Amino acid sequence: xxxxxxxxxxxxxxxQNFDVAKYLANNMHPIPVETICNQCQQSAEKDLKGYLFxxxxxxxxxxxxxxxxxxxxxxxxxxxxxxRQTMYLNNFSVLPKYPNELQITExxxxxxxxxxxxxxxxxxxxxx
Numbered sequence: 001x002x003x004x005x006x007x008x009x010x011x012x013x014x015x016q017n018f019d020v021a022k023y024l025a026n027n028m029h030p031i032p033v034e035t036i037c038n039q040c041q042q043s044a045e046k047d048l049k050g051y052l053f054x055x056x057x058x059x060x061x062x063x064x065x066x067x068x069x070x071x072x073x074x075x076x077x078x079x080x081x082x083x084r085q086t087m088y089l090n091n092f093s094v095l096p097k098y099p100n101e102l103q104i105t106e107x108x109x110x111x112x113x114x115x116x117x118x119x120x121x122x123x124x125x126x127x128x
Contacts, residue, residue, distance in 0.1 A: 010050030017043035018116055025109055033109040037092035040112035044089050047123040054127045063093035085115035
């Protein structure tokens, strides 16, 4: 598989996660906030990894958005503006998939969708 095709796959997988989050937010009641937030985290993770892949940067197998963002900032300091978003979304990488004490609200889900969209737009714009 060539680089362009693999990059397309990274962003396609990210879009699938993001589309699932938006669909659930708009079509399920009660809104499954844990699943939405986890899907958003997964989407942002794949967008950041897609950007790193595009730039030939090896990245660890991790769900830690902060670690991925650090690699992105090393390439492009403009990524620093996403520190708050990645710290926020990082909370939803694993815990929402299991019984936990997180108190996730509909506002959290809306914020996760907004933050994910911001990261997606920025990453994908840079590789065009």
